[in-house]
Amino acid sequence: MGVLILTREQIKQVIDMRDVLEKVRDVYKLKSKGESVIWPLVNYEFEKENAAMDIRSGYVMGNEQLHGLKMLNNFPANTEKGLPPFNGLMMVYDSNTGMPIGIMDASYITCMRTGAAGAIGVDALARKDAKTLMILGAGKQAPFQIAATLILRPQINKVYIVDPVNYPQAIALANRIEQQLKEEFDVDASGVSFIAEEHAETAVREADAVITVTRATKPMIMNDWVKPGTHFSCLGSDMEGKEELDENIFIGARVYADDIAQCVRVGEMEIPIAKGTFRKEDIVGEIGDLLINDVKGRENDAQTTIFDATGLYILDLAAAKVAIANAKAANMGIEIDM
Structure with a gap:
């Protein structure tokens, strides 16, 4: 089984907010049914750089059957250096086999699922x-x-x-x-x-x-x-x-x-x-x-x-699954054997 590698721009082309909203809503429900695990959050503040890093990970069951992790970096001063201030990588694994299925940019998927989370709160309450x-x-x-x-x-x-x-x-x-x-x-x-x-x-x-x-x-x-x-x-x-x-x-x-x-x-x-x-x-x-x-x-x-x-990283996992499926259908990204 190959591992699909996707860049931010490729993810942007294949993922739709409507699909992400549906997936995020479904994962929240799975969590409340006891069909997910949130592993401990790791974060660190770089005081000198006025920056932050966090590592999030988890496992979602049900129809998803995925686990993995992501590391995100938020370095606002990068703007002055001509570099993106927000970046990260995520790894996605098939929880039926433990095999990796995706390695991709984490920033765009994070923004999409975070947008979905805030909106679901508004819609529900x-x-x-x-x-x-x-x-x-x-x-x-x-x-x-x-x-x-x-x-x-x-x-x-x-x-x-x-x-x-x-x-x-x-x-x-x-x-x-x-x-x-x-x-x-x-x-x-x-x-x-x-x-x-x-x-x-x-x-x-x-x-x-x-x-x-x-x-x-x-x-x-x-x-x-x-x-x-x-x-x-x-x-x-x-x-x-x-x-x-x-x-x-x-x-x-x-x-x-x-x-x-x-x-x-x-x-x-x-x-x-x-x-x-x-x-x-x-x-x-x-x-x-x-x-x-x-x-x-x-x-x-x-x-x-x-x-x-x-x-919650389990939200990223569900959104990543959509990106992987859509990218494969569009013949987008690089698939490699690890």
Whole structure:
């Protein structure tokens, strides 16, 4: 059996957000049925370089039968060196045989499945009449969040883009996003207003759903700004010490995790739990529990809901399987015998 090697550009050509959304939803369900294993997360902060690395791994059963790992590097200063700031590699194995089936760029698949995760949180927990979305963070991940959310919630007609540390980046994204959505994701956003907002408070007060994708280590969104019924999908906090929300937002909110143990350790809920503002026992359940109807979702239109998503490699595995199958069908990539 050969091992397929795929580059970022090749993956980009063969993978579709709609397929990824379906796979991510299915894997969340498998996890809640006990058909997956998340192995311990390894991460490291390069303080001198203001950079980070993490290694994620896992095993997903059911119809997938895959295991593997990925290493991701986030070195923001690479931009000044003419190098990509975000890169990584992933290895995929057939869990029926233990044989490797794919070695590929990890960055694009990570962005796709992360976009799908944030959007699934919005779709499952935001009010049904939600029409205004806010994205906190205008970096590499923002277009994927917007694309996936508009696919699942096409009634959204206004998107605020906020970047507290780089407002020009938010302006640039707002100016190009409609075209990018059409060309890269086949999403028609001609009826959506994209607004680069300099002040987070202004956007939060208007938003029905908020997706956070920053590296913040102090709150960027304060409790006093949040209107009743707001949903938050929090994806930026994936290492100890990261924090995007005022911990008081957790008080009285219905809170869900992608993986409870991992979220308690490194997620958005880490600091509220450490401070005693929120308790592990108050977590409603995992998002997969909600998708298979083992726990209840939003109970009324005034509740605040939070989906804490630290990132699960089993989602990457399912997305990678789609990329491998589509690439083989298109005769794309290099297949070698190890």
